Amino acid sequence: MMQEAFLHHVWQFQKFNSLSLLSTQAEPIQVLKVGYHNAHAGADFLEAHIQIDDVEWIGSVEIHLKSSDWEQHTHQHDQAYGNVILHVVWENDREVHRHDGTIMPTLVVKDLVDTHLLQSYADFMAKPTQILCQGQFEEVPYIRKLGMLDKALLLRLEKKAHYIMEIFAKCNQDWEEVAYRLLAKNFGFVVNAEPFVRLAENLPLKCIHKHRDSLFQIEAMVFGVAGLLEVIEENDEYQQKLKQEFKFLSAKYQLKPVVEKHEWKFLRMRPANFPTVRLAQWAALIGRNANLFSLMIYFNDTQTIESLFNISTSSYWGNHYRFGKSTETKVKSFGKSSLENILINTVVPLMAGYGRYKNEPMLVDKAIAMLEEIHPEKNHILDIWQELRLPIKNAADSQGALEWMKSFCQTKRCLSCEVGLFLLR
Numbered sequence: 001m002m003q004e005a006f007l008h009h010v011w012q013f014q015k016f017n018s019l020s021l022l023s024t025q026a027e028p029i030q031v032l033k034v035g036y037h038n039a040h041a042g043a044d045f046l047e048a049h050i051q052i053d054d055v056e057w058i059g060s061v062e063i064h065l066k067s068s069d070w071e072q073h074t075h076q077h078d079q080a081y082g083n084v085i086l087h088v089v090w091e092n093d094r095e096v097h098r099h100d101g102t103i104m105p106t107l108v109v110k111d112l113v114d115t116h117l118l119q120s121y122a123d124f125m126a127k128p129t130q131i132l133c134q135g136q137f138e139e140v141p142y143i144r145k146l147g148m149l150d151k152a153l154l155l156r157l158e159k160k161a162h163y164i165m166e167i168f169a170k171c172n173q174d175w176e177e178v179a180y181r182l183l184a185k186n187f188g189f190v191v192n193a194e195p196f197v198r199l200a201e202n203l204p205l206k207c208i209h210k211h212r213d214s215l216f217q218i219e220a221m222v223f224g225v226a227g228l229l230e231v232i233e234e235n236d237e238y239q240q241k242l243k244q245e246f247k248f249l250s251a252k253y254q255l256k257p258v259v260e261k262h263e264w265k266f267l268r269m270r271p272a273n274f275p276t277v278r279l280a281q282w283a284a285l286i287g288r289n290a291n292l293f294s295l296m297i298y299f300n301d302t303q304t305i306e307s308l309f310n311i312s313t314s315s316y317w318g319n320h321y322r323f324g325k326s327t328e329t330k331v332k333s334f335g336k337s338s339l340e341n342i343l344i345n346t347v348v349p350l351m352a353g354y355g356r357y358k359n360e361p362m363l364v365d366k367a368i369a370m371l372e373e374i375h376p377e378k379n380h381i382l383d384i385w386q387e388l389r390l391p392i393k394n395a396a397d398s399q400g401a402l403e404w405m406k407s408f409c410q411t412k413r414c415l416s417c418e419v420g421l422f423l424l425r
């Protein structure tokens with residue numbers, strides 16, 4: 001089935017017989033400049049130069065499968081389409097008019113597009129594989145793939161920056177609070193991210209800062225608001241003491257449990273990743289540092305950031321993975337892979353978001369340089385890329401490859417992908 005994305009490709013690269021073009025009103029058309037592709041709201045191509053019947057026009061080009069889509073999308077009432085100079089369509093099923101009642105110059109390309117291109121596009125899009133170009137991926141030059149990895153990485157950072165700005169707006173524009181909430185989400189490691197976020201949203205950072213000299217009190221607030229002090233495990237004196245302390249602190253700051261115990265997931269998890277262990281580590285990290293945000297953004301070397309996450313929990317969590325059960329073996333401290341996860345999912349997005357906010361591109365460069373120093377992640381999506389022999393040497397590559405899959409392959413945006421453009425050239 002014909003897709004608008006294909007028509008954009010046809011227009012952008014002029015993949016049609018452009019000799020002696022005529023509009024639906026039989027006016028001669030000459031394309032002087034196709035314009036630049038607009039991925040945002042408004043017409044599809046901006047600043048095009050088109051000669052129509054001896055007059056050169058500069059303006060936008062709008063592309064549709066059917067001419068009637070113009071009215072279907074109510075463009076005739078939209079100012080953003082007021083300077084469209086040419087309507088390019090696959091099929092002309094209705095004459096459409098501008099806001100002022102004049103006929104919109106329309107070019108129909110259905111009979112002008114090379115049938116070979118049409119067929120190869122249809123064949124390509126009909127492939128049954130998850131990655132449509134799977135059988136041809138190896139024949140694409142390496143430089144194209146590298147270019148696409150870079151493009152996808154930048155898109156990912158842009159999306160992360162956007163997400164950070166959303167949190168920033170919710171946090172009264174307080175960057176320390178943004179870092180605090182983002183770290184909470186990250187310490188939840190996907191399965192427990194949601195309860196972690198709810199906890200951070202209901203335990204103000206200022207309460208933590210007021211008790212920075214007592215990890216015990218911080219733990220009382222963290223585990224109390226996390227709903228893990230409601231039921232005391234048999235003979236667990238430490239948990240009982242935390243409960244007592246929380247009773248006092250909750251009255252002082254109007255805190256209350258916001259997560260039910262059963263909402264914390266322990267199943268199919270290594271004990272070192274149990275939410276109780278992660279909560280204890282998070283409590284130690286946020287309690288020890290009053291300016292985590294600045295420390296994470298403006299560190300000068302890897303050792304500084306590594307020492308920031310060299311987390312010492314309270315002694316109780318040295319031999320407990322959860323309340324009520326001690327363990328003979330020492331509980332593993334915050335390891336290298338956990339640190340790298342935090343760098344990728346908290347520190348890098350913060351740099352991208354703050355860099356965008358402050359208009360400091362150096363911070364985005366710093367984020368990319370940091371990713372290049374980190375090991376690539378491992379998951380089934382990256383296994384697919386490995387099978388296609390896409391070299392994934394570091395976290396910058398793995399982040400780019402994940403975004404590539406999500407925003408291009410899975411949504412079949414092959415005509416916006418360097419590999420797809422090469423194969424369908």
Ligand code: SF4
Binds near residue numbers: 131408413420
């Ligand atoms: S988006 Fe690119 S890599 Fe993905 S299937 Fe399409 S052409 Fe292949």
